[in-house]
Amino acid sequence: EDQVTQSPEALRLQEGESSSLNCSYTVSGLRGLFWYRQDPGKGPEFLFTLYSAGEEKEKERLKATLTKKESFLHITAPKPEDSATYLCAVQVGESGYALNFGKGTSLLVTP
Amino acid sequence: NAGVTQTPKFRILKIGQSMTLQCAQDMNHNYMYWYRQDPGMGLKLIYYSVGAGITDKGEVPNGYNVSRSTTEDFPLRLELAAPSQTSVYFCASSYSWGRRASYNSPLHFGNGTRLTVT
Numbered sequence: 001e002d003q004v005t006q007s008p009e010a011l012r013l014q015e016g017e018s019s020s021l022n023c024s025y026t027v028s029g030l031r032g033l034f035w036y037r038q039d040p041g042k043g044p045e046f047l048f049t050l051y052s053a054g055e056e057k058e059k060e061r062l063k064a065t066l067t068k069k070e071s072f073l074h075i076t077a078p079k080p081e082d083s084a085t086y087l088c089a090v091q092v093g094e095s096g097y098a099l100n101f102g103k104g105t106s107l108l109v110t111p
Numbered sequence: 112n113a114g115v116t117q118t119p120k121f122r123i124l125k126i127g128q129s130m131t132l133q134c135a136q137d138m139n140h141n142y143m144y145w146y147r148q149d150p151g152m153g154l155k156l157i158y159y160s161v162g163a164g165i166t167d168k169g170e171v172p173n174g175y176n177v178s179r180s181t182t183e184d185f186p187l188r189l190e191l192a193a194p195s196q197t198s199v200y201f202c203a204s205s206y207s208w209g210r211r212a213s214y215n216s217p218l219h220f221g222n223g224t225r226l227t228v229t
Contacts, residue, residue: 043220
């Protein structure tokens with residue numbers, strides 16, 4: 001069975017304290033790996049798509065990387081406004097519908 | 112741009128009642144989806160549609176029905192509501208222009224409908 005596991009479940013950082021979130025996956029035929037950010041009471045907001053091992057993408061303080069077994073979301077010098085739940089999802093089919101989501105990592109950045 | 116609009120935002124149902132969750136998108140996306148999100152769990156796919164008149168089951172379809180008569184709208188129908196359907200429901204849409212994964216846009220989500228069945 002295809003699985004997506006995110007760790008840690010929750011992470012508390014001080015402002016400026018860099019860290020990484022992990023997303024490990026066991027799927028056959030990975031077509032793409034997605035990172036989303038979700039704020040309380042809101043729908044997930046798209047951050048990145050990664051398609052192949054070795055690929056990296058950056059946006060402001062966030063950098064996503066992909067290997068054959070896992071993806072990391074690196075947060076450099078986080079600010080309180082980076083506090084949110086970060087979701088990882090894998091696409092296993094050729095069509096856009098087959099997204100398997102992890103349970104998410106809840107990030108709290110304190111001043 | 113409105114993006115994906117879901118109504119209502121909140122609803123309380125009694126066991127056995129029925130209701131329809133509305134979803135509309137204005138991005139001319141061909142794919143639409145319904146997910147549910149339970150506390151501490153990942154999003155689970157209920158139903159999806161690849162175009163008007165075409166729908167298919169996802170991972171957790173039991174107790175739900177959908178229809179897609181237009182490109183813009185994708186309502187989710189709950190018949191005979193049960194406490195197990197208490198959840199937050201998210202509608203999403205995307206655009207696909209080919210079979211390769213890189214030919215799919217990311218999913219755009221609405222802000223959800225929080226449903227409680229008591």
